[in-house]
Amino acid sequence: MSLPNRWQEFRSSLPAFFRSRRPADFSHLIQGPRAGAIVLVGTRKDGFIPGKLTASLFLPIFARACAQRGFQVMAFPDPADFLSREDIPQPVTIVLVYSEVRILRAGLDPTFQKVLERARRLGAGVVHPPELGLTIADKLATRDQLIPAGIRMPELVTENGPMVPVFSNEVVGSNRPVQLHGSDRLDPSRYNTRYIDTVHHYQGRAYHVSLRAMAVGPTCVAVYLRARAASEKNPSVHNKNTPVDRELLNHLHGQIVAPRRGEIHSICERIGSRLGPGFYAHDIVPERESGLLYVCETGFKFDDHAWRNRMAPLRGSLACDDGSPSVEVVRSAEAFLAALPLPSPPKTPR
Ligand SMILES: Nc1ncnc2c1ncn2[C@@H]1O[C@H](COP(=O)(O)OP(=O)(O)O)[C@@H](O)[C@H]1O
Numbered sequence: 001m002s003l004p005n006r007w008q009e010f011r012s013s014l015p016a017f018f019r020s021r022r023p024a025d026f027s028h029l030i031q032g033p034r035a036g037a038i039v040l041v042g043t044r045k046d047g048f049i050p051g052k053l054t055a056s057l058f059l060p061i062f063a064r065a066c067a068q069r070g071f072q073v074m075a076f077p078d079p080a081d082f083l084s085r086e087d088i089p090q091p092v093t094i095v096l097v098y099s100e101v102r103i104l105r106a107g108l109d110p111t112f113q114k115v116l117e118r119a120r121r122l123g124a125g126v127v128h129p130p131e132l133g134l135t136i137a138d139k140l141a142t143r144d145q146l147i148p149a150g151i152r153m154p155e156l157v158t159e160n161g162p163m164v165p166v167f168s169n170e171v172v173g174s175n176r177p178v179q180l181h182g183s184d185r186l187d188p189s190r191y192n193t194r195y196i197d198t199v200h201h202y203q204g205r206a207y208h209v210s211l212r213a214m215a216v217g218p219t220c221v222a223v224y225l226r227a228r229a230a231s232e233k234n235p236s237v238h239n240k241n242t243p244v245d246r247e248l249l250n251h252l253h254g255q256i257v258a259p260r261r262g263e264i265h266s267i268c269e270r271i272g273s274r275l276g277p278g279f280y281a282h283d284i285v286p287e288r289e290s291g292l293l294y295v296c297e298t299g300f301k302f303d304d305h306a307w308r309n310r311m312a313p314l315r316g317s318l319a320c321d322d323g324s325p326s327v328e329v330v331r332s333a334e335a336f337l338a339a340l341p342l343p344s345p346p347k348t349p350r
């Protein structure tokens with residue numbers, strides 16, 4: 001990994017306290033007539049969270065792509081700076097940047113409420129409203145939204161059903177320890193779904209596989225492959241488990257992702273149409289035997305910096321990644337502008 005990448009990785013791993021919380025205004029990038037403003041606002045506790053948005057990588061590219069369409073991007077990691085800023089241009093869309101799991105656990109802090117009140121006074125469209133965050137932070141509430149939208153998810157397992165292998169996770173949380181067991185020993189306080197066997201083989205080795213579709217509103221902007229050696233005896237697959245192995249990842253991409261591109265795009269389309277504009281990561285498992293795709297969960301995510309960083313040594317040689325983070329961010333900006341929520345007329349005072 002190059003030195004700037006290492007520095008970037010180190011910086012984005014620092015607690016919020018050490019990271020820059022200065023506001024950024026990218027209006028100088030606009031040359032022609034102005035179409036409106038896009039304002040990103042963080043939370044008092046976290047600022048812009050690295051797992052959600054890697055500000056130093058995402059913002060400049062996003063802002064440049066928006067500026068080319070006449071949209072001025074402003075970013076306020078600290079919401080107090082947004083609240084004290086007087087000249088917010090109109091029409092404006094406000095994009096809230098926060099951890100949905102944290103607001104479900106800790107509630108909305110008073111500053112967040114003030115941001116929402118100001119957004120209302122400005123007549124702003126609000127992206128990632130708290131009601132949406134509270135829904136997607138909870139795996140059961142997510143189902144209630146996505147199943148009626150025609151999304152296939154691993155079936156819920158309840159006490160009265162037939163005996164099946166169960167994948168048991170926490171209802172709220174991310175990357176928590178999971179359990180695998182039979183449906184005769186359910187803990188009803190957990191999120192219990194049918195275990196989907198995603199084991200695929202490559203060169204005599206077995207791997208659990210999981211796909212991550214990055215989507216902006218209804219548009220799929222990237223599909224990352226994640227895998228975990230079955231020898232680790234844990235079917236929960238995340239970035240940190242994924243082998244940095246070009247041949248393996250390209251093989252799985254050819255086997256699983258390439259033939260299902262249309263289907264993955266259609267999943268993103270349905271979820272985005274149901275949940276509305278936003279920056280999402282949808283976790284999807286491919287069942288080995290049936291070839292069917294099941295959506296496990298969705299979460300807010302502007303960029304998957306952790307995956308890109310991990311795969312940096314393979315940059316340019318992976319079928320599931322074009323090698324340049326800026327291509328993906330530009331795609332995200334274009335998809336975002338295409339699905340921009342319409343602002344309503346401002347109410348005075350601002
Ligand atoms: N029903 C299931 N059967 C098999 N594997 C699953 C199932 N649900 C989730 N997984 C695996 O576990 C991982 C984590 O589950 P997920 O729902 O994304 O929760 P979180 O990321 O919050 O821990 C997924 O990426 C996938 O690899």
Ligand SMILES: [Mg+2]
Pocket residue numbers: 175283297
């Ligand atoms: Mg997940």
